[in-house]
Amino acid sequence: MEELDQKLNQSFGGKVVRKDLTKLVKGNAIVPTYVLEYLLGQYCATDDEETINQGVETVKNIISKHFVHRDEAQIIKSTIREKGSHRIIDKVSVKLNDRRDRYEASFANLGLKQIPISDGIIKEHQKLLSSGVWCILTLAYFPSDERDHIPWLIETLKPIQISNVDVREFKEERAKFSKEEWIDLLMQSIGLNPSEFTLRTKLLQLIRLIPFVENNYNLIELGPKGTGKSHIYSELSPHGILISGGEVSKAKLFVNNSTGDIGLVGYWDVVAYDEFAGKTKRSDRGLVDIMKNYMANKSFSRGTEVYGASASMVFVGNTDHSVAYMLKHSDLFDALPKDYYDSAFLDRIHAYIPGWEIQKLRNEMFTSNYGFIVDYLAEILRDLRREDRTHEYTQYFELSDSITTRDKTSIAKTFSGMAKIIYPSVEMKEEEAKELLDLAIESRKRVKQQLQKMDETFEGVDFSYTIKSSGKKVEIETLEILDFGETLIKEKKTNSEESKEIPADKEGESGKLELEPKQKIIRDNQSGISYENLFGAYLIGASEIKLMDPYIRMLHQLRNFMEFIKLLVDNKNPETEIKVHLVTTCDEEYLENNQDAFKNMALSVESMGIILTYEFDDFIHDRYIEMDNGWKIILGRGLDIWQRTGGWFDINEYVQEKRLCKSCEVTFIKNQKQ
The missing domain is CATH 3.30.870.30 (MITD, C-terminal phospholipase D-like domain)
Structure with missing residues (x-):
């Protein structure tokens, strides 16, 4: 076993799992990683090879006997009828039937709908009222001659997620790892082999975690296909939901005026929009306006009520052209649908991940080493949402006065999110804080540069800061501008200075x-x-x-x-x-x-x-x-x-x-x- 794996098992025994095991147990089950690792965490969270082998067989049996495949739904129903009750794993969503004054459950794979479910279960697990939660439940069958009788009965139900985590213990154990070890551990936890990535690319991967650890964080990632843009939002956490960008509506996302039901932002920590790009995609202009207000003010209104929520928004999509082409002929938001190609909407984005820098995933990029059980990591990140570290960088640095309040907020939230992820307990040194601040500024500057191309009313901003200890001024530039030259960006710069590097040829x-x-x-x-x-x-x-x-x-x-x-x-x-x-x-x-x-x-x-x-x-x-x-x-x-x-x-x-x-x-x- 590698040294980092040994150290990880010593510090977080029972909370880690070998990441190649999910492939061994998944088979043809279309189920998120966090569901599989929840089960693996119960039987295989160890470094003992014999226990792992036994645990893998146990989990395989659980999946084969209890996981509901859509094409085997009728067999499962028959099994429940013959046995009287049976334990199953399925995705369950619940709606209130106001005509009958009861809650009713629907099963994604089993195909059952309008199955009564007790008020007590709903009070304990309110997220069932949204678009669905993966659960382990016991479903019983009681036939009757009564008219309109429903024979199906939900006896027990438990969402697949860890109920309690000790954040204090997590922070204490973090202090035993170096920065490099911790970043590699996080990379392994999301299933990637850290040796295949540079430090910058590792940090770009970890930015994808910020919406899980930071309230009301707005993130966009556009880039080529095959780089794993949406994977984290569908597989990592039971607190995030990935929906198709074309399936969004005001009622589904915010509140249904006719029923009063709260939408996805009321139940999930992260709402991610997959396949968000596409110039020809239709969208609701009214939805865009509501989203603008929510992304800026953390609230939304429909009818006379005003609601607040903390869900982060993530937009992922594919680009149509190379970066150089976009910089010269349009801008980096070029692929977005017409109604979202709106400077006021895009100004609410806190960070833009340059998806073109992340390589397409190859087999060797996936890890077979140990990492956190993703459900455990998800609960830790959720707990860290309560903390505020947005002002931590100010002990070392002072941002330029020309940076607007919205820009400063974006930079501070990105910095805070990365600080929680990489340094949840460890006090950052100046050099380490600078690394995160540089990335945060660049991620926001990428948004602002493109807004200046789209809308001439956006004035130039001096994205620089001063290091308090030395008085040195640091200017940040996006990497694509260094790659392709500033002549491709029609940027209005303010307070710019000549480079103080050693003279060029x-x-x-x-x-x-x-x-x-x-x-x-x-x-x-x-x-x-x-x-x-x-x-x-x-x-x-x-x-x-x-x-x-x-x-x-x-x-x-x-x-x-x-x-x-x-x-x-x-x-x-x-x-x-x-x-x-x-x-x-x-x-x-x-x-x-x-x-x-x-x-x-x-x-x-x-x-x-x-x-x-x-x-x-x-x-x-x-x-x-x-x-x-x-x-x-x-x-x-x-x-x-x-x-x-x-x-x-x-x-x-x-x-x-x-x-x-x-x-x-x-x-x-x-x-x-x-």
């Missing part, structure tokens, strides 16, 4: 590029970076090059090195020679293969005027390129600056500029020896 009077010392900061998920545009100009004129990089041993790292050699070949005169000396490390498992690889590389490039030599040194740590033309390039990550691609069938494998980067710094300095 500039052209001299002769028109020749004059190279200058500088520092290039590359952010997680940034694209548009190649060896050519990063440091190609600094290699020109060098006849001897020393590359120090401890990590040239795995297949993709060997590919990177060959791409570096190719750049030298492309930029040199055919009649010149360049000596390249590589210093790297090599573990025993890679030694034989890599020796052969470097020998073959040297032979293949010799005819192109590249004299390649290499040595292994297991004690090096620095990463740099040193050249006899007077320049030294310090590489924060060496040549390994990109995230993993999808392999041979992924265009990113062949085009460096299309690959997503890992965060790093590259510094260009004049070599003092020259």
